[in-house]
Amino acid sequence: MAKTAPKKPFVKPANSNISAVKRSANKNRDFIDISDLEENELRKILDFAKELKSKLKTSGHPRYLAGKQLAMIFEKESTRTRVSFEVGINQLGGNAIFISGAQSQIGRGEPMKDTAGVLSRYVDIIMIRTFRHENIKELAEHSVAPVINGLTDYSHPCQIMADIMTIEEQLGNIKKQKITWVGDYNNVCRSWIHAADKLGFQLNVSVPENLKFEKFESKNVKYYSKPEQAVKDATVITTDTWVSMGENEEDKEKKKLLKPYQVNKKLFSLADKKAIFLHCLPAHRGEEVTEEVIDGKRSFIYDEAENRLHAQKAIMVWCFGII
Ligand code: CP
Ligand code: NVA
Helix, strand or coil: CCCCCCCCCCCCCCCCCHHHHHHHHCCCCCECCHHHCCHHHHHHHHHHHHHHHHHHCCCCCCCCCCCCEEEEEECCCCCHHHHHHHHHHHHCCCEEEEEECCCCHHHHCCCHHHHHHHHHHHCCEEEEECCCHHHHHHHHHHCCCCEEECCCCCCCHHHHHHHHHHHHHHHCCHHHCEEEEECCCCHHHHHHHHHHHHHCCEEEEECCCCCCCCCCCCCCEEEECCHHHHCCCCCEEEECCCCCCCCCCCCHHHHHHHHHHCECHHHHCCCCCCCEEEECCCCCECCCECHHHHCCCCECHHHHHHHHHHHHHHHHHHHCCCC
């Protein structure tokens, strides 16, 4: 039988500390970064995502979020995140409302604080894709509804939950894997680092030395300037576009630095024989990855995209304290 979210009326606190009340009164939780969650919570979400996927494909699963309204704010483009969240909330019995940053008052500079205050009077949960990570922090701070990170310039945690789910489907427990990230140091890479730190698997990060980035120190993360060394014995090789949304597409200098970091057949052949390839998509074939790798037998990019749906449904249910 479906469990229901704890229902307690929201009472505005005297000190207006919305986040504290959100947790104590409604038991609602935000999903902003993997680094915010403990290992057992991450494991709970991953296992529930697998259960939802399996039930969806057989007997169906309960409508855990029946009647819930999800606001989806997009300040950047999206295919997977938009569709998987909308289909996901529908499968859970709720409804999605798409809000374009540019076509809402957010685009005219309405503060996140006011957007949070207003939206949480209409909807039960908010997903946002935005530029500055501070935007989502501000939104979460002032929203009574739980807030989910659908990508910021800093991180992309929903993607990595789906990636880990895909790896466990193909290769087994994530703790036994050696994951190698090759290419740009970006939002997706940062969420990988957070996951390695919390879940205790080995992550090798290979990015050009001359590319400026802040090294996140963790006993589970090793940095390599040479991709050939980083991929040795890896069971998963993953990469992403060299130019993320909002960055300069014509940055020839950056592309030149990243050229030796292309995932091609030669580099892939240095990994473990069972190794799989992942890419969050969209991809630029011929840049960060060659066609023979991304379209090859060891590539699981569409399973990875499919798992966004299941992982995010589990995250939404977790946000309401149901799991
Ligand atoms: N991987 C990912 O987040 O894809 P979209 O930009 O299409 O949402
Ligand atoms: N790093 C990419 C991920 C896209 C899903 C970007 O931010 O554009």
